[in-house]
Amino acid sequence: MEHLVVQIAAATNMRTLYPANHPRVRETVDRVIKALKQALEERESDSLTFLIVGEDLVVDDQPLRKGSLSQAQFVEALKRRGIERLTLAAGLTQEEMIQFIDAAATGQAPKSSAHIVLGRVRVTIDKESEGGQEEEKKHEELSTEQLERVREAFGRFRSERKLPLNQIQELVWSFIDSLSHTTRAMLPLAKLKEHDEYTFVHSVNVSLLVLVQARSFGIQGAMLHSFGMAGLLHDIGKLMVPLSVLNKSGALEPEEWNLMKTHSEQGAWFLSEIEETSSLPVLVAYEHHLRYDGKPNYPLLRSPRMPNLASRMTAVADAYDAMSTVRPYQQPMMRATAIDILKRRSETFYDPLLTANFLRLIGESDV
Numbered sequence: 001m002e003h004l005v006v007q008i009a010a011a012t013n014m015r016t017l018y019p020a021n022h023p024r025v026r027e028t029v030d031r032v033i034k035a036l037k038q039a040l041e042e043r044e045s046d047s048l049t050f051l052i053v054g055e056d057l058v059v060d061d062q063p064l065r066k067g068s069l070s071q072a073q074f075v076e077a078l079k080r081r082g083i084e085r086l087t088l089a090a091g092l093t094q095e096e097m098i099q100f101i102d103a104a105a106t107g108q109a110p111k112s113s114a115h116i117v118l119g120r121v122r123v124t125i126d127k128e129s130e131g132g133q134e135e136e137k138k139h140e141e142l143s144t145e146q147l148e149r150v151r152e153a154f155g156r157f158r159s160e161r162k163l164p165l166n167q168i169q170e171l172v173w174s175f176i177d178s179l180s181h182t183t184r185a186m187l188p189l190a191k192l193k194e195h196d197e198y199t200f201v202h203s204v205n206v207s208l209l210v211l212v213q214a215r216s217f218g219i220q221g222a223m224l225h226s227f228g229m230a231g232l233l234h235d236i237g238k239l240m241v242p243l244s245v246l247n248k249s250g251a252l253e254p255e256e257w258n259l260m261k262t263h264s265e266q267g268a269w270f271l272s273e274i275e276e277t278s279s280l281p282v283l284v285a286y287e288h289h290l291r292y293d294g295k296p297n298y299p300l301l302r303s304p305r306m307p308n309l310a311s312r313m314t315a316v317a318d319a320y321d322a323m324s325t326v327r328p329y330q331q332p333m334m335r336a337t338a339i340d341i342l343k344r345r346s347e348t349f350y351d352p353l354l355t356a357n358f359l360r361l362i363g364e365s366d367v
């Protein structure tokens with residue numbers, strides 16, 4: 001691992017001396033790729049994530065041994081750009097790594113790509129004058145830039161049928177960062193801007209609510225990220241349902257309702273065709289409307305089964321958010337009513353343990 005860090009620092013240093021297309025730079029970049037391959041093989045893993053915690057570099061929960069100058073430079077370079085997490089994945093190309101070290105060496109902000117995922121934490125300082133006293137508050141907030149990019153991508157999905165997966169992955173990492181800094185009971189849930197963006201806003205909220213639940217069970221790292229991705233993509237199939245049905249005010253006709261119900265299967269099909277997605281989002285898209293007790297809902301299964309843990313968490317988050325957010329076709333329920341329905345449907349529609357835990361997390365439990 002230390003060898004990999006040394007190689008990245010060496011490549012960055014080389015780039016400060018030579019232009020990006022210089023053979024010496026390419027040579028050092030090739031060494032980075034080789035070192036990454038070796039590190040991944042040793043760990044039998046597809047990717048590895050560096051976290052910056054203070055002055056330390058942490059990989060898989062293990063701080064790296066301190067002391068090397070390269071390591072200090074590497075940490076410093078990332079910190080200066082507000083990056084607190086760097087994931088390098090198998091399949092990393094020379095072009096991607098050159099883009100990364102090029103930015104690192106020239107003081108620009110490196111961008112995430114298919115095999116390099118960066119996580120930034122944006123710290124904003126609000127200065128509020130209160131009674132003549134200036135108070136400084138630090139907020140860790142969702143990166144609005146990342147949120148905007150994914151919001152646009154969701155908006156374009158209808159016409160393009162494409163999703164920028166690496167940006168979505170980056171957004172989920174930023175949710176994880178943001179939640180890890182949240183001590184308040186209130187979650188940084190997204191707000192609805194326009195009516196036709198309901199699916200996007202709902203998806204963001206569900207992702208956050210799934211992450212909070214998963215984290216409370218001790219799920220961490222890449223697995224936690226998969227849960228967040230699954231939450232974010234659970235309703236992607238709704239973007240294939242005509243807007244006239246999706247945003248209809250009033251009750252749906254039976255055929256319209258049938259169309260609406262296809263969103264779980266359509267979403268799962270779409271996601272299963274994206275090579276880079278893990279299986280969890282596919283499964284959750286398919287299963288999130290299945291009932292806990294195995295009674296039929298949709299999609300209809302030949303043999304009933306218990307949905308997997310991420311689907312059960314998504315179902316609870318989904319119901320809560322769907323009931324408590326303003327939608328084009330219905331007024332939000334009172335929070336109390338939404339909670340009451342969750343409680344009544346616990347054990348039939350929703351996993352009772354997860355429902356109780358969820359109510360505890362949102363501060364609605366006496367336990």
Ligand SMILES: [Fe+2]
Nearest residue numbers: 234235288289
């Ligand atoms: Fe759904």
Ligand SMILES: [Fe+2]
Nearest residue numbers: 202234235318
């Ligand atoms: Fe949903």
